[in-house]
Every structure is written in structure tokens, then in C-alpha cells.
Amino acid sequence: LAKTTQPISMDSYEGQEVNITCSHNNIATNDYITWYQQFPSQGPRFIIQGYKTKVTNEVASLFIPADRKSSTLSLPRVSLSDTAVYYCLVGPLFSGGYNKLIFGAGTRLAVHP
Amino acid sequence: NAGVTQTPKFRVLKTGQSMTLLCAQDMNHEYMYWYRQDPGMGLRLIHYSVGEGTTAKGEVPDGYNVSRLKKQNFLLGLESAAPSQTSVYFCASSLDGTGAPKAYGYTFGSGTRLTVV
Numbered sequence A: 001l002a003k004t005t006q007p008i009s010m011d012s013y014e015g016q017e018v019n020i021t022c023s024h025n026n027i028a029t030n031d032y033i034t035w036y037q038q039f040p041s042q043g044p045r046f047i048i049q050g051y052k053t054k055v056t057n058e059v060a061s062l063f064i065p066a067d068r069k070s071s072t073l074s075l076p077r078v079s080l081s082d083t084a085v086y087y088c089l090v091g092p093l094f095s096g097g098y099n100k101l102i103f104g105a106g107t108r109l110a111v112h113p
Numbered sequence B: 001n002a003g004v005t006q007t008p009k010f011r012v013l014k015t016g017q018s019m020t021l022l023c024a025q026d027m028n029h030e031y032m033y034w035y036r037q038d039p040g041m042g043l044r045l046i047h048y049s050v051g052e053g054t055t056a057k058g059e060v061p062d063g064y065n066v067s068r069l070k071k072q073n074f075l076l077g078l079e080s081a082a083p084s085q086t087s088v089y090f091c092a093s094s095l096d097g098t099g100a101p102k103a104y105g106y107t108f109g110s111g112t113r114l115t116v117v
Helices: A096-100
Strands: A009-013 A018-023 A031-038 A045-050 A053-056 A061-064 A070-075 A084-092 A107-112 B004-007 B010-013 B019-025 B031-037 B043-049 B065-067 B073-078 B087-094 B112-116
Touching: A009 A018, A018 A084, A018 A107, A031 A061, A045 A053, A045 A061, A045 A070, A070 A084, B004 B087, B019 B031, B019 B087, B019 B112, B031 B073, B043 B065, B043 B073, B073 B087
Parallel strands: A009 A107, B010 B112
Antiparallel strands: A018 A070, A031 A045, A031 A084, A053 A061, A061 A070, A084 A107, B004 B019, B019 B073, B031 B043, B031 B087, B065 B073, B087 B112
């Protein structure tokens, strides 16, 4: 499975756009990119998933360049409630391989008033 | 509400005691997982199951056993608890790889905070 690298922590202020970048240089052809969000004392929550170009849902956008060696999670106009840990995961969609998903330490986002 | 339910939410054990953590999901998911999360770290996979009656080892299986007698339940057992097993335990479930577009998405429970003294 492709290894991912993301910043350990980030700080932002309410109303700003936050972009968290994840590097995955060894991504395989059949790998998808998935982001999870974890609030304190809760389990991670699925945010968004993509394969290439741009994906947008009601929570976030995911930008994936043509070479797919990195991806950027974009959170528009963050609020205090977006303070959480964000995990980037890379793995195949239709394979038993995803039963070995590796959650790294993630990126701790702190949103300030 | 549909989802993953873990019981208990908190537990304190003495070294050497045993206990079972219960995970129940009502989404008819095929795959279920047990993770542990230590302070400041990501989640590490303990054991997982790809269907009723099956179990397999993850990254850190030592000291734990699991059973999946019913599709909706996944039990994690500690036969002889040790202080190193103090952690927050998360259960998750997902569809297998042949289903909906979110087949890769996991649904997590809210966790069990276990302290071994």
C-alpha cells in the first residue's frame, strides 16, 4: 500500500479556507484517495474520496493532480467545529487489500476565533 | 440511527483480568475491524473479519482474540489484560469491494476507552 505523508499540524482562523496536502509518491494505478476526519473522543468519519481531478461534496473538495502523487483536501470557510485530526489514506477500492488500511498520525487542524 | 455501536464506552481493568468488547452494526456490512488508538497516534489495526465466521490478524494482534459468530457482531477479547493495552479501541465496518461507490468508506463506532492498572 502506498505510504502517505501529511503535515503534523496546521493552524487557521474562522472563515479562512484550509488546504491540507498529502503526498503519496508510490500510489498505484488502482488506488483511491480517501480522507477521514476525527473529532476528540470520536471515531474517524469519512469525508471524501477520489481517484483523479476534482471531487466536491457538501463538506469539502479534493484536488488530485494528473500524476496523482499528491492530493489536497480543501475545507472552505472553516469554523471552530472543524478543529479535528484529518487522515489521508490511499488504497485499492475493489480488493481485500483495504482491510489493511494504515491510518498515520494525521494532520491536527486547530481553528482559532 | 444506523451505525456502529460499541459497548462498553469506558472500562477499568486490573492487570490479568479478562474482558470482551462488543461491536454491533446494523448496516449489513460484510467487513468489520478492530483498531486501537494511543495518544497522539493514528489507528492501528488489531484484527479484522471479511464475513461471518471469519477472522484475520492485523498489525498488532498479540494479546487479543476476536470472534464473528454473527454478521452484525464482532467481539474483541482480552484474555489477560496488561497495562500496555491501555488505549481507546475503535470498531469499524465497511462493505466489501463489490458494492456501492462508498465501498471503501469505513463507519466507525464512538470508541471504548480502556484503562489497565
